[in-house]
Amino acid sequence: MRLPGWLTQHIAALRALLVFTVLLGLAYPLAMVAVAQLPGLRDNAKGSLVENAAGQRVGSKLIGQAFTDADGNPIPVYFQSRPSAAGDGYDPTATSASNLGPESIVDTLAANPDDATQSLLTQVCARSLAIGQLEGVDGRRPYCTPDGVGAVLAVFHRDGLTGPITRVVSVNQTGMPFISAYEGVPVQSAQVGIDYRAEGAVIVPVRGDAPSKPAVPADAVTASGSGLDPHISLAYARLQAPRIARERGTDTATVQRLVEEYTDGRALGFMGEPGVNVLELNLALDREFPR
Structure with missing residues:
Protein backbone atom coordinates (compact mmCIF):
# COMPACT_ATOMS: atom_id res chain seq x y z
CA MET A 1 0.00 0.00 0.00
CA ARG A 2 1.47 3.33 -1.05
CA LEU A 3 1.23 6.03 1.60
CA PRO A 4 0.16 9.55 0.66
CA GLY A 5 3.02 11.94 -0.05
CA TRP A 6 2.18 14.27 2.82
CA LEU A 7 2.23 11.37 5.30
CA THR A 8 5.60 10.12 3.98
CA GLN A 9 7.09 13.57 4.49
CA HIS A 10 5.81 13.76 8.06
CA ILE A 11 7.16 10.29 8.88
CA ALA A 12 10.59 11.27 7.48
CA ALA A 13 10.56 14.46 9.52
CA LEU A 14 9.66 12.50 12.67
CA ARG A 15 12.53 10.06 12.06
CA ALA A 16 14.96 12.95 11.62
CA LEU A 17 13.67 14.54 14.82
CA LEU A 18 14.20 11.32 16.78
CA VAL A 19 17.67 10.72 15.34
CA PHE A 20 18.92 14.26 16.05
CA THR A 21 17.30 14.23 19.51
CA VAL A 22 19.30 11.13 20.38
CA LEU A 23 22.51 12.42 18.81
CA LEU A 24 22.46 16.05 19.97
CA GLY A 25 20.20 15.84 23.02
CA LEU A 26 21.68 12.71 24.59
CA ALA A 27 24.83 11.33 22.96
CA TYR A 28 26.66 14.65 22.46
CA PRO A 29 26.04 16.03 25.99
CA LEU A 30 27.02 12.69 27.56
CA ALA A 31 30.18 12.61 25.43
CA MET A 32 31.10 16.12 26.58
CA VAL A 33 30.51 15.13 30.22
CA ALA A 34 32.78 12.12 29.73
CA VAL A 35 35.52 14.21 28.09
CA ALA A 36 35.27 16.75 30.91
CA GLN A 37 36.21 14.05 33.41
CA LEU A 38 39.60 13.46 31.79
CA PRO A 39 42.65 14.43 33.87
CA GLY A 40 43.47 18.09 33.37
CA LEU A 41 39.90 19.01 32.43
CA ARG A 42 37.99 17.80 35.47
CA ASP A 43 38.69 20.86 37.63
CA ASN A 44 37.64 23.33 34.93
CA ALA A 45 34.46 21.39 34.20
CA LYS A 46 33.40 21.75 37.84
CA GLY A 47 33.80 25.52 37.76
CA SER A 48 37.38 25.69 39.07
CA LEU A 49 36.03 26.08 42.58
CA VAL A 50 38.52 27.01 45.29
CA ASN A 99 30.13 51.05 28.22
CA LEU A 100 31.87 54.33 29.07
CA GLY A 101 34.67 55.45 26.75
CA PRO A 102 37.42 58.07 26.55
CA GLU A 103 34.93 60.82 25.75
CA SER A 104 33.05 60.27 29.03
CA ILE A 105 34.56 63.20 30.95
CA VAL A 106 31.56 65.28 32.09
CA ASP A 107 29.57 64.22 35.17
CA THR A 108 25.80 64.51 35.44
CA LEU A 109 25.17 66.61 38.54
CA ALA A 110 21.83 66.34 40.31
CA ALA A 111 20.30 67.32 43.65
CA ASN A 112 19.14 63.72 44.08
CA PRO A 113 22.20 61.42 44.32
CA ASP A 114 20.26 58.65 42.55
CA ASP A 115 19.95 60.86 39.47
CA ALA A 116 23.64 61.86 39.41
CA THR A 117 26.16 59.87 37.37
CA GLN A 118 29.92 59.99 37.27
CA SER A 119 31.86 60.08 34.04
CA LEU A 120 34.53 57.48 33.38
CA LEU A 121 37.17 60.14 34.01
CA THR A 122 35.81 60.99 37.46
CA GLN A 123 35.50 57.30 38.35
CA VAL A 124 39.14 56.78 37.40
CA CYS A 125 40.24 59.88 39.32
CA ALA A 126 38.35 58.88 42.48
CA ARG A 127 39.65 55.32 42.40
CA SER A 128 43.22 56.43 41.84
CA LEU A 129 43.05 58.89 44.73
CA ALA A 130 41.59 56.25 47.08
CA ILE A 131 44.18 53.63 46.10
CA GLY A 132 46.98 56.16 46.52
CA GLN A 133 45.80 56.85 50.06
CA LEU A 134 45.47 53.13 50.83
CA GLU A 135 48.90 52.22 49.49
CA GLY A 136 50.73 55.36 50.61
CA VAL A 137 51.69 56.50 47.10
CA ASP A 138 50.91 59.46 44.87
CA GLY A 139 47.41 58.80 43.56
CA ARG A 140 47.32 61.77 41.18
CA ARG A 141 46.58 61.26 37.50
CA PRO A 142 46.55 63.61 34.52
CA TYR A 143 43.23 65.43 34.00
CA CYS A 144 42.17 64.83 37.61
CA THR A 145 41.55 67.40 40.33
CA PRO A 146 43.20 67.09 43.77
CA ASP A 147 39.86 65.97 45.25
CA GLY A 148 39.42 63.15 42.73
CA VAL A 149 37.09 64.31 39.95
CA GLY A 150 37.66 65.02 36.30
CA ALA A 151 39.48 68.33 35.76
CA VAL A 152 37.20 69.60 33.00
CA LEU A 153 36.15 73.13 32.06
CA ALA A 154 33.28 74.47 30.00
CA VAL A 155 34.74 77.43 28.11
CA PHE A 156 32.42 79.98 26.51
CA HIS A 157 33.70 82.16 23.67
CA ARG A 158 32.16 85.39 22.48
CA ASP A 159 31.63 84.06 18.94
CA GLY A 160 30.66 80.49 19.80
CA LEU A 161 33.77 78.40 19.15
CA THR A 162 36.11 81.34 18.61
CA GLY A 163 36.79 84.79 19.92
CA PRO A 164 37.65 86.01 23.41
CA ILE A 165 36.69 83.83 26.38
CA THR A 166 33.73 85.28 28.24
CA ARG A 167 32.97 82.63 30.86
CA VAL A 168 34.54 79.46 32.29
CA VAL A 169 32.84 76.79 34.45
CA SER A 170 34.37 73.77 36.23
CA VAL A 171 31.68 71.36 35.06
CA ASN A 172 32.32 68.54 37.55
CA GLN A 173 32.50 70.65 40.71
CA THR A 174 29.70 72.43 42.54
CA GLY A 175 32.11 73.59 45.23
CA MET A 176 35.40 75.43 44.93
CA PRO A 177 36.82 75.05 41.39
CA PHE A 178 40.16 73.29 41.07
CA ILE A 179 41.67 76.42 39.45
CA SER A 180 40.74 80.00 40.10
CA ALA A 181 41.19 81.33 36.54
CA TYR A 182 41.63 80.07 32.99
CA GLU A 183 43.44 82.34 30.53
CA GLY A 184 42.68 85.29 32.76
CA VAL A 185 38.96 84.54 33.19
CA PRO A 186 37.68 83.54 36.67
CA VAL A 187 36.44 79.95 36.87
CA GLN A 188 32.94 79.41 38.25
CA SER A 189 31.58 76.32 39.99
CA ALA A 190 28.97 74.25 38.18
CA GLN A 191 25.24 74.50 38.80
CA VAL A 192 23.13 71.38 39.17
CA GLY A 193 20.98 70.43 36.22
CA ILE A 194 22.71 72.55 33.56
CA ASP A 195 24.14 70.99 30.39
CA TYR A 196 26.92 73.40 29.50
CA ARG A 197 27.60 71.64 26.21
CA ALA A 198 24.04 72.33 25.11
CA GLU A 199 24.63 76.00 25.89
CA GLY A 200 27.47 76.13 23.40
CA ALA A 201 30.49 75.69 25.67
CA VAL A 202 33.73 74.11 24.50
CA ILE A 203 34.66 71.26 26.85
CA VAL A 204 38.33 71.51 27.80
CA PRO A 205 40.08 68.88 29.99
CA VAL A 206 43.00 70.28 31.99
CA ARG A 207 46.02 68.03 32.38
CA GLY A 208 47.40 69.49 35.59
CA ASP A 209 50.81 68.72 37.10
CA ALA A 210 50.34 65.00 37.76
CA PRO A 211 53.21 62.71 36.71
CA SER A 212 53.03 61.37 33.16
CA LYS A 213 53.28 57.81 34.51
CA PRO A 214 50.90 57.47 37.47
CA ALA A 215 51.96 55.38 40.45
CA VAL A 216 48.59 53.59 40.39
CA PRO A 217 48.36 51.14 37.42
CA ALA A 218 45.54 51.39 34.89
CA ASP A 219 43.93 48.05 35.81
CA ALA A 220 43.51 49.27 39.40
CA VAL A 221 41.15 52.04 38.27
CA THR A 222 39.33 50.51 35.28
CA ALA A 223 36.97 47.54 35.07
Missing part, protein backbone atom coordinates in the same frame (compact mmCIF):
# COMPACT_ATOMS: atom_id res chain seq x y z
CA GLU A 51 38.43 25.93 48.94
CA ASN A 52 40.01 27.57 51.97
CA ALA A 53 42.05 25.81 54.64
CA ALA A 54 38.83 24.72 56.40
CA GLY A 55 37.58 23.01 53.25
CA GLN A 56 34.90 25.61 52.56
CA ARG A 57 34.23 26.69 48.99
CA VAL A 58 35.02 30.39 48.78
CA GLY A 59 34.78 31.09 45.07
CA SER A 60 36.11 30.22 41.65
CA LYS A 61 39.56 31.01 40.35
CA LEU A 62 37.86 31.97 37.06
CA ILE A 63 35.63 34.71 38.56
CA GLY A 64 36.86 37.72 40.51
CA GLN A 65 35.41 38.89 43.79
CA ALA A 66 35.69 41.87 46.11
CA PHE A 67 37.73 41.78 49.32
CA THR A 68 35.91 44.54 51.14
CA ASP A 69 33.96 44.93 54.38
CA ALA A 70 30.22 45.48 54.73
CA ASP A 71 30.66 49.19 53.96
CA GLY A 72 32.64 48.52 50.80
CA ASN A 73 35.99 49.52 52.30
CA PRO A 74 39.09 47.47 51.33
CA ILE A 75 40.14 44.88 53.91
CA PRO A 76 43.81 45.85 54.51
CA VAL A 77 45.13 42.30 54.97
CA TYR A 78 44.02 41.25 51.48
CA PHE A 79 45.09 42.06 47.95
CA GLN A 80 42.39 44.06 46.21
CA SER A 81 40.85 43.09 42.88
CA ARG A 82 40.29 45.43 39.96
CA PRO A 83 36.93 47.26 39.77
CA SER A 84 33.88 45.52 38.34
CA ALA A 85 30.86 46.88 36.45
CA ALA A 86 28.98 43.56 36.51
CA GLY A 87 25.84 44.16 38.57
CA ASP A 88 26.87 45.09 42.10
CA GLY A 89 30.31 43.71 41.30
CA TYR A 90 31.52 40.37 39.89
CA ASP A 91 27.96 39.15 39.30
CA PRO A 92 28.13 36.30 36.73
CA THR A 93 24.44 36.79 35.91
CA ALA A 94 25.06 40.43 34.96
CA THR A 95 28.46 40.24 33.30
CA SER A 96 29.05 43.50 31.43
CA ALA A 97 31.25 46.53 31.01
CA SER A 98 30.32 50.10 31.93
CA SER A 224 37.46 44.65 32.67
CA GLY A 225 35.15 44.08 29.72
CA SER A 226 33.38 41.19 31.45
CA GLY A 227 33.45 42.62 34.96
CA LEU A 228 34.55 39.17 36.16
CA ASP A 229 38.33 39.30 35.69
CA PRO A 230 39.95 37.32 38.55
CA HIS A 231 43.42 38.70 37.82
CA ILE A 232 45.31 41.91 38.46
CA SER A 233 48.53 43.02 36.81
CA LEU A 234 51.92 42.35 38.32
CA ALA A 235 52.34 46.11 38.72
CA TYR A 236 49.18 46.39 40.83
CA ALA A 237 50.13 43.36 42.93
CA ARG A 238 53.61 44.79 43.58
CA LEU A 239 52.07 48.11 44.58
CA GLN A 240 50.00 46.35 47.24
CA ALA A 241 52.77 44.09 48.53
CA PRO A 242 54.23 46.52 51.13
CA ARG A 243 50.79 47.05 52.70
CA ILE A 244 50.13 43.31 52.81
CA ALA A 245 53.52 42.66 54.39
CA ARG A 246 52.90 45.33 57.03
CA GLU A 247 49.40 44.06 57.85
CA ARG A 248 50.49 40.40 57.91
CA GLY A 249 53.61 41.03 59.99
CA THR A 250 56.11 39.78 57.43
CA ASP A 251 58.56 41.26 54.93
CA THR A 252 57.82 42.52 51.44
CA ALA A 253 60.16 40.01 49.80
CA THR A 254 58.11 37.10 51.18
CA VAL A 255 54.90 38.60 49.84
CA GLN A 256 56.55 39.21 46.47
CA ARG A 257 57.52 35.55 46.35
CA LEU A 258 53.88 34.57 46.77
CA VAL A 259 52.89 37.05 44.08
CA GLU A 260 55.28 35.40 41.64
CA GLU A 261 53.99 31.95 42.60
CA TYR A 262 50.40 32.85 41.79
CA THR A 263 51.14 34.71 38.58
CA ASP A 264 49.71 33.17 35.42
CA GLY A 265 51.79 33.60 32.27
CA ARG A 266 50.68 34.82 28.86
CA ALA A 267 48.10 32.73 27.03
CA LEU A 268 49.89 30.27 24.72
CA GLY A 269 53.10 31.95 25.82
CA PHE A 270 52.68 35.12 23.79
CA MET A 271 49.14 36.54 24.05
CA GLY A 272 48.20 39.13 26.64
CA GLU A 273 50.11 39.98 29.79
CA PRO A 274 50.88 37.95 32.94
CA GLY A 275 48.21 38.24 35.62
CA VAL A 276 48.00 37.50 39.35
CA ASN A 277 45.03 35.45 40.55
CA VAL A 278 43.77 37.48 43.52
CA LEU A 279 41.63 34.80 45.19
CA GLU A 280 44.33 32.15 45.14
CA LEU A 281 46.93 34.64 46.35
CA ASN A 282 44.77 35.77 49.28
CA LEU A 283 44.08 32.17 50.28
CA ALA A 284 47.81 31.49 50.22
CA LEU A 285 48.31 34.48 52.53
CA ASP A 286 45.75 33.08 54.96
CA ARG A 287 47.55 29.73 54.98
CA GLU A 288 51.02 31.15 55.54
CA PHE A 289 50.11 34.10 57.74
CA PRO A 290 46.85 33.34 59.60
CA ARG A 291 45.13 36.41 60.94
Whole structure:
Protein backbone atom coordinates (compact mmCIF):
# COMPACT_ATOMS: atom_id res chain seq x y z
CA MET A 1 0.00 0.00 0.00
CA ARG A 2 1.47 3.33 -1.05
CA LEU A 3 1.23 6.03 1.60
CA PRO A 4 0.16 9.55 0.66
CA GLY A 5 3.02 11.94 -0.05
CA TRP A 6 2.18 14.27 2.82
CA LEU A 7 2.23 11.37 5.30
CA THR A 8 5.60 10.12 3.98
CA GLN A 9 7.09 13.57 4.49
CA HIS A 10 5.81 13.76 8.06
CA ILE A 11 7.16 10.29 8.88
CA ALA A 12 10.59 11.27 7.48
CA ALA A 13 10.56 14.46 9.52
CA LEU A 14 9.66 12.50 12.67
CA ARG A 15 12.53 10.06 12.06
CA ALA A 16 14.96 12.95 11.62
CA LEU A 17 13.67 14.54 14.82
CA LEU A 18 14.20 11.32 16.78
CA VAL A 19 17.67 10.72 15.34
CA PHE A 20 18.92 14.26 16.05
CA THR A 21 17.30 14.23 19.51
CA VAL A 22 19.30 11.13 20.38
CA LEU A 23 22.51 12.42 18.81
CA LEU A 24 22.46 16.05 19.97
CA GLY A 25 20.20 15.84 23.02
CA LEU A 26 21.68 12.71 24.59
CA ALA A 27 24.83 11.33 22.96
CA TYR A 28 26.66 14.65 22.46
CA PRO A 29 26.04 16.03 25.99
CA LEU A 30 27.02 12.69 27.56
CA ALA A 31 30.18 12.61 25.43
CA MET A 32 31.10 16.12 26.58
CA VAL A 33 30.51 15.13 30.22
CA ALA A 34 32.78 12.12 29.73
CA VAL A 35 35.52 14.21 28.09
CA ALA A 36 35.27 16.75 30.91
CA GLN A 37 36.21 14.05 33.41
CA LEU A 38 39.60 13.46 31.79
CA PRO A 39 42.65 14.43 33.87
CA GLY A 40 43.47 18.09 33.37
CA LEU A 41 39.90 19.01 32.43
CA ARG A 42 37.99 17.80 35.47
CA ASP A 43 38.69 20.86 37.63
CA ASN A 44 37.64 23.33 34.93
CA ALA A 45 34.46 21.39 34.20
CA LYS A 46 33.40 21.75 37.84
CA GLY A 47 33.80 25.52 37.76
CA SER A 48 37.38 25.69 39.07
CA LEU A 49 36.03 26.08 42.58
CA VAL A 50 38.52 27.01 45.29
CA GLU A 51 38.43 25.93 48.94
CA ASN A 52 40.01 27.57 51.97
CA ALA A 53 42.05 25.81 54.64
CA ALA A 54 38.83 24.72 56.40
CA GLY A 55 37.58 23.01 53.25
CA GLN A 56 34.90 25.61 52.56
CA ARG A 57 34.23 26.69 48.99
CA VAL A 58 35.02 30.39 48.78
CA GLY A 59 34.78 31.09 45.07
CA SER A 60 36.11 30.22 41.65
CA LYS A 61 39.56 31.01 40.35
CA LEU A 62 37.86 31.97 37.06
CA ILE A 63 35.63 34.71 38.56
CA GLY A 64 36.86 37.72 40.51
CA GLN A 65 35.41 38.89 43.79
CA ALA A 66 35.69 41.87 46.11
CA PHE A 67 37.73 41.78 49.32
CA THR A 68 35.91 44.54 51.14
CA ASP A 69 33.96 44.93 54.38
CA ALA A 70 30.22 45.48 54.73
CA ASP A 71 30.66 49.19 53.96
CA GLY A 72 32.64 48.52 50.80
CA ASN A 73 35.99 49.52 52.30
CA PRO A 74 39.09 47.47 51.33
CA ILE A 75 40.14 44.88 53.91
CA PRO A 76 43.81 45.85 54.51
CA VAL A 77 45.13 42.30 54.97
CA TYR A 78 44.02 41.25 51.48
CA PHE A 79 45.09 42.06 47.95
CA GLN A 80 42.39 44.06 46.21
CA SER A 81 40.85 43.09 42.88
CA ARG A 82 40.29 45.43 39.96
CA PRO A 83 36.93 47.26 39.77
CA SER A 84 33.88 45.52 38.34
CA ALA A 85 30.86 46.88 36.45
CA ALA A 86 28.98 43.56 36.51
CA GLY A 87 25.84 44.16 38.57
CA ASP A 88 26.87 45.09 42.10
CA GLY A 89 30.31 43.71 41.30
CA TYR A 90 31.52 40.37 39.89
CA ASP A 91 27.96 39.15 39.30
CA PRO A 92 28.13 36.30 36.73
CA THR A 93 24.44 36.79 35.91
CA ALA A 94 25.06 40.43 34.96
CA THR A 95 28.46 40.24 33.30
CA SER A 96 29.05 43.50 31.43
CA ALA A 97 31.25 46.53 31.01
CA SER A 98 30.32 50.10 31.93
CA ASN A 99 30.13 51.05 28.22
CA LEU A 100 31.87 54.33 29.07
CA GLY A 101 34.67 55.45 26.75
CA PRO A 102 37.42 58.07 26.55
CA GLU A 103 34.93 60.82 25.75
CA SER A 104 33.05 60.27 29.03
CA ILE A 105 34.56 63.20 30.95
CA VAL A 106 31.56 65.28 32.09
CA ASP A 107 29.57 64.22 35.17
CA THR A 108 25.80 64.51 35.44
CA LEU A 109 25.17 66.61 38.54
CA ALA A 110 21.83 66.34 40.31
CA ALA A 111 20.30 67.32 43.65
CA ASN A 112 19.14 63.72 44.08
CA PRO A 113 22.20 61.42 44.32
CA ASP A 114 20.26 58.65 42.55
CA ASP A 115 19.95 60.86 39.47
CA ALA A 116 23.64 61.86 39.41
CA THR A 117 26.16 59.87 37.37
CA GLN A 118 29.92 59.99 37.27
CA SER A 119 31.86 60.08 34.04
CA LEU A 120 34.53 57.48 33.38
CA LEU A 121 37.17 60.14 34.01
CA THR A 122 35.81 60.99 37.46
CA GLN A 123 35.50 57.30 38.35
CA VAL A 124 39.14 56.78 37.40
CA CYS A 125 40.24 59.88 39.32
CA ALA A 126 38.35 58.88 42.48
CA ARG A 127 39.65 55.32 42.40
CA SER A 128 43.22 56.43 41.84
CA LEU A 129 43.05 58.89 44.73
CA ALA A 130 41.59 56.25 47.08
CA ILE A 131 44.18 53.63 46.10
CA GLY A 132 46.98 56.16 46.52
CA GLN A 133 45.80 56.85 50.06
CA LEU A 134 45.47 53.13 50.83
CA GLU A 135 48.90 52.22 49.49
CA GLY A 136 50.73 55.36 50.61
CA VAL A 137 51.69 56.50 47.10
CA ASP A 138 50.91 59.46 44.87
CA GLY A 139 47.41 58.80 43.56
CA ARG A 140 47.32 61.77 41.18
CA ARG A 141 46.58 61.26 37.50
CA PRO A 142 46.55 63.61 34.52
CA TYR A 143 43.23 65.43 34.00
CA CYS A 144 42.17 64.83 37.61
CA THR A 145 41.55 67.40 40.33
CA PRO A 146 43.20 67.09 43.77
CA ASP A 147 39.86 65.97 45.25
CA GLY A 148 39.42 63.15 42.73
CA VAL A 149 37.09 64.31 39.95
CA GLY A 150 37.66 65.02 36.30
CA ALA A 151 39.48 68.33 35.76
CA VAL A 152 37.20 69.60 33.00
CA LEU A 153 36.15 73.13 32.06
CA ALA A 154 33.28 74.47 30.00
CA VAL A 155 34.74 77.43 28.11
CA PHE A 156 32.42 79.98 26.51
CA HIS A 157 33.70 82.16 23.67
CA ARG A 158 32.16 85.39 22.48
CA ASP A 159 31.63 84.06 18.94
CA GLY A 160 30.66 80.49 19.80
CA LEU A 161 33.77 78.40 19.15
CA THR A 162 36.11 81.34 18.61
CA GLY A 163 36.79 84.79 19.92
CA PRO A 164 37.65 86.01 23.41
CA ILE A 165 36.69 83.83 26.38
CA THR A 166 33.73 85.28 28.24
CA ARG A 167 32.97 82.63 30.86
CA VAL A 168 34.54 79.46 32.29
CA VAL A 169 32.84 76.79 34.45
CA SER A 170 34.37 73.77 36.23
CA VAL A 171 31.68 71.36 35.06
CA ASN A 172 32.32 68.54 37.55
CA GLN A 173 32.50 70.65 40.71
CA THR A 174 29.70 72.43 42.54
CA GLY A 175 32.11 73.59 45.23
CA MET A 176 35.40 75.43 44.93
CA PRO A 177 36.82 75.05 41.39
CA PHE A 178 40.16 73.29 41.07
CA ILE A 179 41.67 76.42 39.45
CA SER A 180 40.74 80.00 40.10
CA ALA A 181 41.19 81.33 36.54
CA TYR A 182 41.63 80.07 32.99
CA GLU A 183 43.44 82.34 30.53
CA GLY A 184 42.68 85.29 32.76
CA VAL A 185 38.96 84.54 33.19
CA PRO A 186 37.68 83.54 36.67
CA VAL A 187 36.44 79.95 36.87
CA GLN A 188 32.94 79.41 38.25
CA SER A 189 31.58 76.32 39.99
CA ALA A 190 28.97 74.25 38.18
CA GLN A 191 25.24 74.50 38.80
CA VAL A 192 23.13 71.38 39.17
CA GLY A 193 20.98 70.43 36.22
CA ILE A 194 22.71 72.55 33.56
CA ASP A 195 24.14 70.99 30.39
CA TYR A 196 26.92 73.40 29.50
CA ARG A 197 27.60 71.64 26.21
CA ALA A 198 24.04 72.33 25.11
CA GLU A 199 24.63 76.00 25.89
CA GLY A 200 27.47 76.13 23.40
CA ALA A 201 30.49 75.69 25.67
CA VAL A 202 33.73 74.11 24.50
CA ILE A 203 34.66 71.26 26.85
CA VAL A 204 38.33 71.51 27.80
CA PRO A 205 40.08 68.88 29.99
CA VAL A 206 43.00 70.28 31.99
CA ARG A 207 46.02 68.03 32.38
CA GLY A 208 47.40 69.49 35.59
CA ASP A 209 50.81 68.72 37.10
CA ALA A 210 50.34 65.00 37.76
CA PRO A 211 53.21 62.71 36.71
CA SER A 212 53.03 61.37 33.16
CA LYS A 213 53.28 57.81 34.51
CA PRO A 214 50.90 57.47 37.47
CA ALA A 215 51.96 55.38 40.45
CA VAL A 216 48.59 53.59 40.39
CA PRO A 217 48.36 51.14 37.42
CA ALA A 218 45.54 51.39 34.89
CA ASP A 219 43.93 48.05 35.81
CA ALA A 220 43.51 49.27 39.40
CA VAL A 221 41.15 52.04 38.27
CA THR A 222 39.33 50.51 35.28
CA ALA A 223 36.97 47.54 35.07
CA SER A 224 37.46 44.65 32.67
CA GLY A 225 35.15 44.08 29.72
CA SER A 226 33.38 41.19 31.45
CA GLY A 227 33.45 42.62 34.96
CA LEU A 228 34.55 39.17 36.16
CA ASP A 229 38.33 39.30 35.69
CA PRO A 230 39.95 37.32 38.55
CA HIS A 231 43.42 38.70 37.82
CA ILE A 232 45.31 41.91 38.46
CA SER A 233 48.53 43.02 36.81
CA LEU A 234 51.92 42.35 38.32
CA ALA A 235 52.34 46.11 38.72
CA TYR A 236 49.18 46.39 40.83
CA ALA A 237 50.13 43.36 42.93
CA ARG A 238 53.61 44.79 43.58
CA LEU A 239 52.07 48.11 44.58
CA GLN A 240 50.00 46.35 47.24
CA ALA A 241 52.77 44.09 48.53
CA PRO A 242 54.23 46.52 51.13
CA ARG A 243 50.79 47.05 52.70
CA ILE A 244 50.13 43.31 52.81
CA ALA A 245 53.52 42.66 54.39
CA ARG A 246 52.90 45.33 57.03
CA GLU A 247 49.40 44.06 57.85
CA ARG A 248 50.49 40.40 57.91
CA GLY A 249 53.61 41.03 59.99
CA THR A 250 56.11 39.78 57.43
CA ASP A 251 58.56 41.26 54.93
CA THR A 252 57.82 42.52 51.44
CA ALA A 253 60.16 40.01 49.80
CA THR A 254 58.11 37.10 51.18
CA VAL A 255 54.90 38.60 49.84
CA GLN A 256 56.55 39.21 46.47
CA ARG A 257 57.52 35.55 46.35
CA LEU A 258 53.88 34.57 46.77
CA VAL A 259 52.89 37.05 44.08
CA GLU A 260 55.28 35.40 41.64
CA GLU A 261 53.99 31.95 42.60
CA TYR A 262 50.40 32.85 41.79
CA THR A 263 51.14 34.71 38.58
CA ASP A 264 49.71 33.17 35.42
CA GLY A 265 51.79 33.60 32.27
CA ARG A 266 50.68 34.82 28.86
CA ALA A 267 48.10 32.73 27.03
CA LEU A 268 49.89 30.27 24.72
CA GLY A 269 53.10 31.95 25.82
CA PHE A 270 52.68 35.12 23.79
CA MET A 271 49.14 36.54 24.05
CA GLY A 272 48.20 39.13 26.64
CA GLU A 273 50.11 39.98 29.79
CA PRO A 274 50.88 37.95 32.94
CA GLY A 275 48.21 38.24 35.62
CA VAL A 276 48.00 37.50 39.35
CA ASN A 277 45.03 35.45 40.55
CA VAL A 278 43.77 37.48 43.52
CA LEU A 279 41.63 34.80 45.19
CA GLU A 280 44.33 32.15 45.14
CA LEU A 281 46.93 34.64 46.35
CA ASN A 282 44.77 35.77 49.28
CA LEU A 283 44.08 32.17 50.28
CA ALA A 284 47.81 31.49 50.22
CA LEU A 285 48.31 34.48 52.53
CA ASP A 286 45.75 33.08 54.96
CA ARG A 287 47.55 29.73 54.98
CA GLU A 288 51.02 31.15 55.54
CA PHE A 289 50.11 34.10 57.74
CA PRO A 290 46.85 33.34 59.60
CA ARG A 291 45.13 36.41 60.94
